[in-house]
Amino acid sequence: MQTVDDPVELLRGAGMRVTRPRVAVISALALAPHSEVDRIAADVRTELGGVSTQAIYDVLRALTDVGLARRIEPAGSPALFELRVGDNHHHVVCRECGAVADVDCAHGSAPCLTASDNHGFTIDEAEVTYWGTCPDCTTVLETTN
Amino acid sequence: MQTVDDPVELLRGAGMRVTRPRVAVISALALAPHSEVDRIAADVRTELGGVSTQAIYDVLRALTDVGLARRIEPAGSPALFELRVGDNHHHVVCRECGAVADVDCAHGSAPCLTASDNHGFTIDEAEVTYWGTCPDCTTVLETTN
DNA sequence: TGTCTAATCTTGAATCGTTCCAGAAAAGGT
DNA sequence: ACCTTTTCTGGAACGATTCAAGATTAGACA
Numbered sequence: 496m497q498t499v500d501d502p503v504e505l506l507r508g509a510g511m512r513v514t515r516p517r518v519a520v521i522s523a524l525a526l527a528p529h530s531e532v533d534r535i536a537a538d539v540r541t542e543l544g545g546v547s548t549q550a551i552y553d554v555l556r557a558l559t560d561v562g563l564a565r566r567i568e569p570a571g572s573p574a575l576f577e578l579r580v581g582d583n584h585h586h587v588v589c590r591e592c593g594a595v596a597d598v599d600c601a602h603g604s605a606p607c608l609t610a611s612d613n614h615g616f617t618i619d620e621a622e623v624t625y626w627g628t629c630p631d632c633t634t635v636l637e638t639t640n
Numbered sequence: 641m642q643t644v645d646d647p648v649e650l651l652r653g654a655g656m657r658v659t660r661p662r663v664a665v666i667s668a669l670a671l672a673p674h675s676e677v678d679r680i681a682a683d684v685r686t687e688l689g690g691v692s693t694q695a696i697y698d699v700l701r702a703l704t705d706v707g708l709a710r711r712i713e714p715a716g717s718p719a720l721f722e723l724r725v726g727d728n729h730h731h732v733v734c735r736e737c738g739a740v741a742d743v744d745c746a747h748g749s750a751p752c753l754t755a756s757d758n759h760g761f762t763i764d765e766a767e768v769t770y771w772g773t774c775p776d777c778t779t780v781l782e783t784t785n
Numbered sequence: 786t787g788t789c790t791a792a793t794c795t796t797g798a799a800t801c802g803t804t805c806c807a808g809a810a811a812a813g814g815t
Numbered sequence: 816a817c818c819t820t821t822t823c824t825g826g827a828a829c830g831a832t833t834c835a836a837g838a839t840t841a842g843a844c845a
Contacts, residue, residue, distance in 0.1 A: 512811090512812055512813075512820095512821065512822075513812080513813095514811080514812075514821095514822070514823085516822085516823075517822095531802095532802080532803085533802090545824095546823085546824095547823065547824050547825070548803095549804090549805095549823070549824070549825080549826095550822075550823050550824075552803070552804075553822070553823075554822090554823095557822090566715075567715070568713075568715035568716070570711075570712070570713035570719075571713070573801080573802055573803090574715075574802080574803090587758060587759060587761045587763060589761065596759040596761065597759075598758070598759070613732060613743070613770070613772075614732060614741040614742075614743075614774075614775075615774070615775035615778075616732045616734065616741065616770070616772045616773065616774050616775070617772045617773045617778055618732060618770045618771065618772035619771060619772050619773075620770070620771040620772070621768060621769070621770050621771075622768070622769045622770075622771060623766060623767070623768050623769075624766070624767045624768075624769075625758070625761070625763045625765070625766050625767075626763065626764060626765040626766075626767060627758075627761045627762045627763035627764050627765070628761065628762045628764075629759075629760070629761050630759075630760035630761070633760075633762055657792065657793075657840090657841055657842075658841080658842095659792095659793070659794085659840080659841070661793085661794075662793095676831095677831080677832085678831095690795095691794085691795095692794065692795050692796070693832095694794075694795070694796080694797095694833090694834095695793080695794050695795075697831095697832070697833080698793070698794075699793090699794095702793090718830080718831060718832090719831085719832090
């Protein structure tokens with residue numbers, strides 16, 4: 496899973512131009528999945544020096560458009576990005592600190608697509624967000640009480 | 641289902657003050673579930689005249705805090721509100737127009753709480769969002785092609 | 786029924802995340 | 816090397832939401 500594919504390969508494979516900001520963004524996401532834009536921008540700047548916020552947004556949009564990255568938006572959180580795509584996995588989000596972890600789909604490959612009553616909608620994706628408390632925050636809460 | 645409980649009763653039952661804006665917001669939500677703040681504000685103003693946007697936000701927060709309303713935030717959409725609470729139901733969202741419909745949980749009462757690997761998280765809710773195309777937009781898309 | 790106080794509402798400004806715009810820079814095919 | 820198209824920069828703008836301070840009001844209690 497943690498196969499950190501060469502960013503250059505990924506970009507070429509998707510028929511995209513290889514630019515420093517893009518490579519840096521992919522590297523940043525490989526090291527820190529579920530990062531928000533600010534975090535990604537900070538990481539990229541650490542590596543490259545000055546890069547405009549706009550460039551980060553543009554790169555992330557380009558990556559998600561071609562399917563190299565995925566954008567998730569848990570309620571109350573800014574957009575988060577990850578490189579793991581195409582396997583219909585889900586997420587657990589910590590109510591306390593916002594930490595996010597991956598969760599493989601519990602029901603197989605294309606599972607949750609079954610809604611009891613779809614109201615005539617054509618459903619193509621089921622997105623599951625588990626809400627709870629992460630190990631760290633659980634510890635803190637117990638200590639506090 | 642469409643039991644439009646008396647807003648005043650609901651508020652009293654929750655130990656909340658009964659104010660015109662609150663009653664109007666509840667009425668608006670009863671008639672148009674899954675409304676965004678702007679929509680709710682418009683409906684409330686139609687009924688009461690001038691009400692500040694802030695008041696709408698305050699009322700909605702108060703209602704969600706006591707559990708009379710529920711806030712949902714589909715990715716890319718402003719917050720939506722509904723009165724149907726406590727039954728762990730889910731939503732279908734139209735990718736084209738943003739229309740939202742309710743979907744009863746397919747797996748029973750407290751179902752989706754089972755994650756394959758919870759990474760040590762304590763999970764208390766599973767939120768499912770189905771993405772697809774609503775009947776209206778399906779028709780339009782077919783006509784266009 | 787009048788008084789009092791905490792809860793609520795108004796007005797207006799501020800914040801956050803994100804997008805739009807126009808021009809400068811640069812990747813990569815020819 | 817050159818040229819076209821894509822990408823990046825800088826700065827302004829935007830929508831949704833929240834913050835802050837003071838005026839108003841619902842409802843408990845005398």
